[in-house]
Amino acid sequence: MNYVKKQELKRQYKVEIFKGIQVINNENYDFIDSRQFFPTPEDAFKYIEKLKLKLENDWVIRYFKRSEEDWELLEIIN
Numbered sequence: 707m708n709y710v711k712k713q714e715l716k717r718q719y720k721v722e723i724f725k726g727i728q729v730i731n732n733e734n735y736d737f738i739d740s741r742q743f744f745p746t747p748e749d750a751f752k753y754i755e756k757l758k759l760k761l762e763n764d765w766v767i768r769y770f771k772r773s774e775e776d777w778e779l780l781e782i783i784n
Contacts, residue, residue, distance in 0.1 A: 717743040719750040720770040720777055723757065739765075747771075754783060 723740040744750040750769060757767055766784045770777040 717745075718772050719744040719747055720772075721750050721753055721757070722768045722770070723761070724766045724768055725764060758783065 721742050721744070722738050724736055724738055726737050727734045742753060744753065754767055754769065761767070763784075766782060768779060769781040769783065771780050772778075
């Protein structure tokens with residue numbers, strides 16, 4: 707039986723608020739304003755719905771699911 711840390715269970719879904727590109731030492735990076743983690747997709751979607759009401763038009767919400775060791779981008783909401 708595999709042992710899964712409690713912290714990892716809480717971090718199965720990730721929602722990021724993204725706006726534009728940030729340049730550091732001539733390298734382009736995503737400018738992430740906020741990042742939140744959720745244990746279920748339902749919790750993540752509740753958060754996304756609240757964000758959509760608050761954010762202006764020039765922000766993008768990115769929704770991820772943990773896949774093995776990496777994050778899989780599921781949806782981009784703008």
